[in-house]
Amino acid sequence: MAGIYVHIPFCKSKCSYCDFASFPDKLCFAExxxxxxxxxxxxxxxxxxxxxxDTLYIGGGTPSVIDANYIAMLVASAKKNFNLSPSAEIxxxxxxxxxxxxxxxxxxxxxxxxxxxxxQTAIDSQLRDLGRIHTLNEFIYCAKLLKGENFNADVxxxxxxxxxxxxxxxxxTASAFGASHVSMYALTPEDGTPIYTDYLNGELPDGDTVAExxxxxxxxxxxxxxxxxxxxxxxxxxxxxxxxxxYWNRGEYIGFGVSASSCIKDVRFTNTFDLxxxxxxxxxxxxxxxxxxxxxxxxxxxxxxxxxLRTCAGIDLAAFKRLFGCDFKExxxxxxxxxxxxxxxxxxxxxxxxxxxxxxxxxxxxxxx
Numbered sequence: 062m063a064g065i066y067v068h069i070p071f072c073k074s075k076c077s078y079c080d081f082a083s084f085p086d087k088l089c090f091a092e093x094x095x096x097x098x099x100x101x102x103x104x105x106x107x108x109x110x111x112x113x114x115d116t117l118y119i120g121g122g123t124p125s126v127i128d129a130n131y132i133a134m135l136v137a138s139a140k141k142n143f144n145l146s147p148s149a150e151i152x153x154x155x156x157x158x159x160x161x162x163x164x165x166x167x168x169x170x171x172x173x174x175x176x177x178x179x180x181q182t183a184i185d186s187q188l189r190d191l192g193r194i195h196t197l198n199e200f201i202y203c204a205k206l207l208k209g210e211n212f213n214a215d216v217x218x219x220x221x222x223x224x225x226x227x228x229x230x231x232x233x234t235a236s237a238f239g240a241s242h243v244s245m246y247a248l249t250p251e252d253g254t255p256i257y258t259d260y261l262n263g264e265l266p267d268g269d270t271v272a273e274x275x276x277x278x279x280x281x282x283x284x285x286x287x288x289x290x291x292x293x294x295x296x297x298x299x300x301x302x303x304x305x306x307x308y309w310n311r312g313e314y315i316g317f318g319v320s321a322s323s324c325i326k327d328v329r330f331t332n333t334f335d336l337x338x339x340x341x342x343x344x345x346x347x348x349x350x351x352x353x354x355x356x357x358x359x360x361x362x363x364x365x366x367x368x369x370l371r372t373c374a375g376i377d378l379a380a381f382k383r384l385f386g387c388d389f390k391e392x393x394x395x396x397x398x399x400x401x402x403x404x405x406x407x408x409x410x411x412x413x414x415x416x417x418x419x420x421x422x423x424x425x426x427x428x429x430x
Contacts, residue, residue: 062113062115062116062146062307063113063307063312063313063314063315063325064115064116064118064303064304064308064314064315065116065117065118065143065145065314065317066118067135067321068122068316068317068321068332069119069120069121069123069318070084070087070094070121070122070318070336071085071087071090072121072122072123072126073088073158084336087336088126088127092128094318094319094336094339095127095134095135097339097344098138099134100344102143102317103138103142104348105142105315105317106142109325110144113146114143114144114146115148115149115150115307116307117136117304118151118304119135119151119173121154124153125154125160125164129163129167132167132171133168133170133171137171140172150302151172151173151175152175152176152177153168153175153176153177155176156194157178157179157196157203158193158195158196158199160202160203160206161206169210175210175211175212175213176207176213178213178214178240179193179195179215180200181215181217181231182217182220182223182228183200183230183231183234184197184230184231185197187220187222187227190222191220197234201234204238204239204240205238207239210239212239212241212242213240213244213302214235214240215246216243217245218245218247218271218274218278220266223274224274225273225274225277225278228245228277229277229281232281232285233281236285241297241300242294242297242300242301242302243282243287243296244293244294245279245293245295247275275419276419279295289373289415290374291309291371292372292418292419309372311324311369313325313326316332318332319333319334319335319336320333324356327356327357328354328355328356329356330350330353330354331350331352332349333349333350333351362385363429365381365385367425370412370424370428372412373412373418374410374412375413376412377410378390378408378409378410389411390411396429397411400428403417403424404424
């Protein structure tokens, strides 16, 4: 089955590390924007009538900053326009500083059954450095509202003045308040963001230190019963993100809203990042796509390999042969020999060994180098 992604580009304040399409000064356009998203969905509906969708993911930006009723109408629009499975995983990203009991109640009544909470760190001084609008106490309040629900907590590593002990405390906090899933990812200082100055000034941890932080986080997560299933994702049994698993399987997905990406029938396309241009396109009954490329031949194969090697399961050799009509070990024998130190291979699987998963990008580059 395929997935649906919807981008909500509004937020209260831009975080210092954020380079996503998000607009802290344009919340007044939320109602008009959501009307355009509903319209874009309706326009795509006929061409996707034969598709079945198993996931809906509402990301941002900060989806929880807009009126919860817009989110309820969004879920209703997805159900109306597409074959969304009755058992679909429906996720919304939420910032702890923007939630209330009323909002959570509306989300649950609309059919949302998974929540992704931007904790990032349990250290308030680090939250302030990141430009986050919430505090640790607000995360705790949010987690209590979600008691018994399936929710993820985001954890960032590689922050200014952060220690491995800080990361362990953050993970312990997420676990203690009921997170069934943790996404632990390293801060990436992007050029043009405020935090990039800290990077240039040498105020962020170096690569070796971040690797040590990651190892400490992995150990702590394992001790608390979280199983790693992808380089940055850990969960309790059966709580994997089905939406993200579809990405890593190189499955199909359709995106709506500003900057949303899609991959349907091996065509990858992306909507405009400009809010005004998005409005103009949708209101003139056009799509807002600015880039489209057909993925063919070896590119399809390489994408699949790169995505699967991010996961702990790795490449299923029978599935690879079924998809691409060739024997993986035969075609890539030289690479397998060259990278033997980093790979686990048996008659069914090729995967990166657990101790090297954090540096999988460099291994994958060598694979195709």
